[in-house]
Each structure stands twice: as C-alpha cells, then as structure tokens.
Amino acid sequence: ADEHNRLLTFNRSAVLITGYALARVLGKPAIEVLQLPPEFSEHLDEDLLRARSKRIDLPFRRADGDHINLGLSVAQLPLPDGRRGYLYTFQDVTDLKQLERDAQLQKRLAAVGEMAAGIAHEIRNPLASMSGSMQILRQELTLSSDQAQLMDIVLRESERLNDTIRSFLAYARPQRFERQRLDLPGVLQDTATLLRNSHELGESHIIEVPVGPGEVFVEADENQVRQIVWNLATNGLRAMSKGGTLTLSAAPDPDHPGGAVLTVTDQGVGIAADDLEGIFEPFRGSFGKGSGLGLSIVYRLVSDYNAAIDVQSQPGRGTTFRVTFPPAPERRASRAS
Known part of the structure; x- marks a missing residue:
C-alpha cells in the first residue's frame, strides 16, 4: 500500500484467500479491503515507530460471503520514490483457530467430566436409598389421595434426578467401543x-x-x-x-x-x-x-x-x-x- 494506505499490489495468494479480484481492490484503502477494525488502524504509524510490525487475528468476510479468520501483519515499506508505504502480509488461519477452539473445549470437557463423575457418585447412593424407602412407604401406608399424589411427585422427581445423574456418568465415563x-x-x-x-x-x-x-x-x-x-x-x-x-x-x-x-x-x-x-x-x-x-x-x-x-x-x-x-x-x- 502507498503512503495513504491505498493498495498498489495484490498478489495471487491474496486474491485466492479473500476472493476479491485484483481490479476490484487496486487503489482502494487497505483498511477497507482487509476489513481492519478502527482500533487497529487508528494509531498505526505511531505503533510502527515503536515496533517493526503489528499483528492481528480478525474475522474476514470473503467476496463469496464465506467467513474465515485471517492472521495479518503490517510493516512499513520504503517505496522506490523515497516515500514510505505499508506491506500487509496475511494468511487464512481458520483451520488453526478451529483446532485451538477444539483443544480448549476438550480440556474443559475433561475437567467437567471429572467433576460430574465425582458429584454423581456422591449423590447416587443416598438418592437410591431415599427413592427405595419412598416406594416402600407408598406401598405399605394408607394414604389419602392428596398424600398419594405428593408421594408420586416425589418419586417422579427422584427418577428425573436419577436420569440427570445417568447423563453425568455417561458423559464422564470412558467410552467402550464395540464396533x-x-x-x-x-x-x-x-x-x-x-x-x-x-x-x-x-x-x-x-x-x-x-x-x-x-x-x-x-x-x-x-x-x-x-x-x-x-x-x-x-x-x-x-x-x-x-x-x-x-x-x-x-x-x-x-x-x-x-x-x-x-x-x-x-x-x-x-x-x-x-x-x-x-x-x-x-x-x-x-x-x-x-x-x-x-x-x-x-x-x-x-x-x-x-x-x-x-x-x-x-x-x-x-x-x-x-x-x-x-x-x-x-x-x-x-x-x-
């Protein structure tokens, strides 16, 4: 890009990544074409005086409407006429970002799985005792219709809680394969x-x-x-x-x-x-x-x-x-x- 941050060149890789044809972007502001956020470009010159380059990862909407992630760096570049322009280099890091998200999710899932297993085991045994006792009382006691209805609610909710515990354990336990x-x-x-x-x-x-x-x-x-x-x-x-x-x-x-x-x-x-x-x-x-x-x-x-x-x-x-x-x-x- 030139000293005013207008694009002078746009190589084949840039065209393939963004989906924008060369004729469509030449002469246009790099900030607009590359969809850079205002906070990144606002103090760009001052930032490049303190460091050789400035980097950002950002979401990008391709010409065909697809959404990808770009890893982009910009540095100052001396131009042939003595002025200073800007060199933008970027790559599609969508797959890398997805791998990072998957790895972070797997860590969270593993931690929650261990916690869920511990909680489920602590709750399941007393819940089974309570549910069994309630069933015996339901069968042996003479209850009014209102009392019987309340007892049925307790038993039904106990079973629902047990279903939740089964979900915890199914999530936490190592899976056995029988292909x-x-x-x-x-x-x-x-x-x-x-x-x-x-x-x-x-x-x-x-x-x-x-x-x-x-x-x-x-x-x-x-x-x-x-x-x-x-x-x-x-x-x-x-x-x-x-x-x-x-x-x-x-x-x-x-x-x-x-x-x-x-x-x-x-x-x-x-x-x-x-x-x-x-x-x-x-x-x-x-x-x-x-x-x-x-x-x-x-x-x-x-x-x-x-x-x-x-x-x-x-x-x-x-x-x-x-x-x-x-x-x-x-x-x-x-x-x-």
Missing part, C-alpha cells in the same frame, strides 16, 4: 419410532426420515450412534416449542468414499451466531429440560470416532447438525494398498 457394521438409515428409523412414542413429541411435531438411494453403513458401536441421534433429535424437538418438522437423514459422504453423513434438521428457534461456538460446552442447554450435557455427550462421542460435527443455524428458521463419519479403517487400508 460393528451398522446400517445408519435403520438406526434413524428406529430412533424416529421411539421419538414418536416419547414424551418429547408434541402434537404439532412431525418426524421425517427420507429414504435415499443405496446403502449407508458406518463402523461404530450401535448404542453410541443411537445416543448421538437421540440427543440431536430431542434437542431439535425441544427447539420447536410451537411445532415443526424434524428430519433425520443419512447419505454416503461424497468427498470420502466409504464415509457417511448423518444429518438432523429442525425448524426451531435457531441459534445466534455468537452462541454457535459454545453449544457443545457442558450445561449450555437453553430449553429448560435435561441436564445440559446432551450436546456435550454428542461432541465427545463424535470425537472418539475421529468424526466431525458441523452446525448451521439461522435464528427463527432452524438448525442443521451434520455428523461426518470417516471410512472404516479396513476400507482406508484397502484403498491405500
């Missing part, structure tokens, strides 16, 4: 049947499981895959308090032969962009039901399979979770040979 060749559309059909007969389903809910062409298999533990589908599906139903359609689908991964893609789509309230990064953290539930660990358990199970989970959401229109399972190890080996 088998699993028919993914069959799992979706079974889960849909269970959901249609569960208390999670409202009168205005519709569950669809479209049947795609061909077979879709994954090498995985059946119970764990069922838990992934169940947690994502119940989350979708809870997001549709006023009703809507929940769609469960499975398809081969077009980018990795032998892989599979599981998709769960709802027409619920959606998730704000600022909240998307934290949805897999423990106790982030927002529907007033459950333990707040459902999506955290999904994330842990997906990570255990070296799979990937992607979330796309529009507030007021709904959310789509997409889990991509890698090809089975033996299939990868056979292709390599």
Whole structure:
C-alpha cells in the first residue's frame, strides 16, 4: 500500500484467500479491503515507530460471503520514490483457530467430566436409598389421595434426578467401543419410532426420515450412534416449542468414499451466531429440560470416532447438525494398498 494506505499490489495468494479480484481492490484503502477494525488502524504509524510490525487475528468476510479468520501483519515499506508505504502480509488461519477452539473445549470437557463423575457418585447412593424407602412407604401406608399424589411427585422427581445423574456418568465415563457394521438409515428409523412414542413429541411435531438411494453403513458401536441421534433429535424437538418438522437423514459422504453423513434438521428457534461456538460446552442447554450435557455427550462421542460435527443455524428458521463419519479403517487400508 502507498503512503495513504491505498493498495498498489495484490498478489495471487491474496486474491485466492479473500476472493476479491485484483481490479476490484487496486487503489482502494487497505483498511477497507482487509476489513481492519478502527482500533487497529487508528494509531498505526505511531505503533510502527515503536515496533517493526503489528499483528492481528480478525474475522474476514470473503467476496463469496464465506467467513474465515485471517492472521495479518503490517510493516512499513520504503517505496522506490523515497516515500514510505505499508506491506500487509496475511494468511487464512481458520483451520488453526478451529483446532485451538477444539483443544480448549476438550480440556474443559475433561475437567467437567471429572467433576460430574465425582458429584454423581456422591449423590447416587443416598438418592437410591431415599427413592427405595419412598416406594416402600407408598406401598405399605394408607394414604389419602392428596398424600398419594405428593408421594408420586416425589418419586417422579427422584427418577428425573436419577436420569440427570445417568447423563453425568455417561458423559464422564470412558467410552467402550464395540464396533460393528451398522446400517445408519435403520438406526434413524428406529430412533424416529421411539421419538414418536416419547414424551418429547408434541402434537404439532412431525418426524421425517427420507429414504435415499443405496446403502449407508458406518463402523461404530450401535448404542453410541443411537445416543448421538437421540440427543440431536430431542434437542431439535425441544427447539420447536410451537411445532415443526424434524428430519433425520443419512447419505454416503461424497468427498470420502466409504464415509457417511448423518444429518438432523429442525425448524426451531435457531441459534445466534455468537452462541454457535459454545453449544457443545457442558450445561449450555437453553430449553429448560435435561441436564445440559446432551450436546456435550454428542461432541465427545463424535470425537472418539475421529468424526466431525458441523452446525448451521439461522435464528427463527432452524438448525442443521451434520455428523461426518470417516471410512472404516479396513476400507482406508484397502484403498491405500
């Protein structure tokens, strides 16, 4: 950029990263093209007098609308006519930022898992004693209708608390794998049947499981895959308090032969962009039901399979979770040979 911070050159790598053609950016302010925040550029000259360069990581919206992360540095550059301009160097650090976020999330999940296991064990034994005693009293005492109703409430709430403890333990315990060749559309059909007969389903809910062409298999533990589908599906139903359609689908991964893609789509309230990064953290539930660990358990199970989970959401229109399972190890080996 020249002394007025207008772009003089824009190399091929810059075009590929930003998506902006050379003719579109030449002569324009670098601050505008590179979408630099005002606090970064406000005292740029003074900052470059104190240091050789200045660096920033920032979100960037490409010409095609995609959002990426840039790692950018700027330094002063002597120009051929003796004036001083600016040299901007930057790279796409989106994948690196995602790895950093994943690593931080894994640390938090591990710490919360240890805490959850300790708390759950401390609560479970006295809860079992209390629940058992209440059941015996319920059977042996002569109670009025009001007393019987209160007793039933206590027993029901005890069972709900026990369900929460089971979620803690399922989240905290190391997962055991019993891999088998699993028919993914069959799992979706079974889960849909269970959901249609569960208390999670409202009168205005519709569950669809479209049947795609061909077979879709994954090498995985059946119970764990069922838990992934169940947690994502119940989350979708809870997001549709006023009703809507929940769609469960499975398809081969077009980018990795032998892989599979599981998709769960709802027409619920959606998730704000600022909240998307934290949805897999423990106790982030927002529907007033459950333990707040459902999506955290999904994330842990997906990570255990070296799979990937992607979330796309529009507030007021709904959310789509997409889990991509890698090809089975033996299939990868056979292709390599």
